[in-house]
Amino acid sequence: MEKRVTFDHRLLPYLLLTPQLVVTIVFFFWPAAQALYQSLLLPDPFGLSSRFVWLSNFEYLFNDRYYLEAFTTTAVFTFFVTLVSMSMALLFAVLADQVIKGASTYKTLLIWPYAVAPAVAGVMWLFMFQPSIGVLAFYMKAVGVPWNPVLDGTHAMTLVILAAAWKQISYNFLFFLAGLQAIPKSLIEAAAIDGAGKWHRFRTIVFPLLSPTTFFLLVVNVVYAFFETFGIIHTMTAGGPGRSTTILVYKVYSDGFVGQDLGSSAAQSVILMLVVGVLTIIQFRYIERRVHY
C-alpha cells in the first residue's frame, strides 16, 4: 500500500530517518556483523590474537554434547511452558467468556501478571518453592512429596516451567478472550438448537474457529520461552543443577560472559539468529493467512 499524495523534499526524509538508522546500524547491524565475524574466529588462550577457522566453531558446537543437551532442554522447556500456559489461559478465557456478572473483575485479576518482569516472577516463585525457606516447599515435604529443586534437575525444570508459564497466562488469556468474543453468537445458538452440548460445541465449533488465534499464540509462546525467559532461569536456577535448566539463550550468556569462550558464544548467537529468522517468517506467513480468514 502506498500513498497517492506525498511531499516533495530532497533532504528532509533523510533527516527524519537518521536517528532510527543510526541507532539501528550502531546497535544492530554492527553487533550482528561482529557476531558473524567472531563466530568464524578462534582466539588464542591468552586472548591476544585470533585465528580464522572457518566453520569449525559450528562444527565443534554440533559435536558438543552439552550444546546438544541445551537444545533438548530448550525443547522440553518450551513445550511445557507453551502447553501449560496456553491450556490454562484457554480454560480461563472460555469460562470468562460465559460469565456476565463480574466479567471485567475477573479479566482485571487475570491480566496483571503480564506486567511482572520474568526475573521478578523468578524471585516470587523461588520464594514459594525454595527448599529451605519456601512455604509451599515446606508443605509439600510435610505431605511426603519429594521436592528439592536445588539438587534435582527434574524438580528445577518443573519449577522454572511453572514460573515461566504463570507469567505468560495473562497474555494468552487476553488473546483467547478476544478470539472467543469474535465468534458469532448465532453459530453457537444454532448448534445449541440442534441439540449440541457444551463440550460438543466447543470441540466442533469454537476450537476450530479459534485456530488462527491458537496458532498465533503458539509462535509467540515459543519465542517467549526461547528468548524472554532468561531472567527466570538466571534468578531461579542459574542453569543448574548441573546444566539441567540451561536453555540455549542462557548458554550464549554463560559461555560468552562467564566462560569467556567468545568464538563459541558468537557461533551460538548466529544459530539463534537463524532460529528467530525462521520463527519470524512463520509468523508473517500466518499473518497473511489471517487477513484472508
Place this chain on the structure above:
Amino acid sequence: MVEKRGVGTNMVHLVLITGIVIVCFPIYLTFVGSTLTHFEVIRPPMPLVPGPHFIENYTRALTSGVHVPVGRMLFNSLVMAMGIAVGKIAISILSAYAIVYFRFPFRMLAFWAIFMTLMLPVEVRIVPTYEVAASLGLLNTYSGLILPLIASATATFLFRQFFLTVPDELLEAARVDGAGPWRFFKDILLPLSVTNIAALFVILFIYGWNQFLWPLLITTKPEMNTIVMGLKQMMPTADDYGNWPVTMAAAMLAVLPPVAVVLFMQRLFVKGLVETEK
C-alpha cells in the same frame, strides 16, 4: 449465552475464582513475606497472613536496601523505562513519517534495514552488543541502558500501518492551505496519533521497566542497577546473609509501577498489546 442454568454458572464462577487464587497467590505471598521479620521467614513454615512489619521493611528497603537503596534503583528503572518508551516512539514516528509521506531514493532499503531489527532480540546478540556499547564508553550510563534497546522496528511498523489508514484528502487539503511537511506532521498527524502513541507508551514502558539481561551486563556499579536486576543481587544466598522481608518489599516495589500501569490504563494496554503484535 445459551444455557442459563444456575448450577453451571456457579461452577464457572468457582473454577474462575480458583484460577484467580492460583494466579494471584505468588504476589500475595510476596506481600506477606514483605511484612514479616527475617527470622519468621527463614523458620518454615512462615505465616500465611501479613505481619506488622510493613512500614519498617519498606522504609528499610527504600532507604538502605542490601547493596544500594531500592529508591535509587527505582529511579534508575524509571529513567530507563521512560527513556526507552519516549525514545522509541520519537525515532520511530519520525522514520515512519519519512517512509510513508515521502518518495526518495533508497526508501525501500531504509524500510528493510529497519524491518530486519524486528528479528533479533537483544538476548541473541548480547556479547557483540556489549562490546560495541563498551567501546563507545556507555557502561554505567543511562544512555548505555537506553540506546541499544530503542533499536527496534515494532513501533515504526505500528505508525506506518496507522499512517497508511489516514485519508489522503487530509494531506491534499493541508497542502492546498499551504502547510509544509512539518506543519502537517505537527498539526494533523500528531494529534491523530495520540491514542496510538499512548497505547504504545504503555507497552514500551512495561518492556523497558522489565529489562533484565541488558542492565545486568551494562551496569557494573551498584548505583546504576535497575530494580529488576538489582533484586537478584538482594536475594539472600544463605540464611545468615541478606534479609528476605526487605527483598520481598523490593520485589513488591519492582512490580508496582508496571502493574499499576496495566490496571489503570487497561484499555490502552490491551489496545497496545493487540496492535504491536499485528
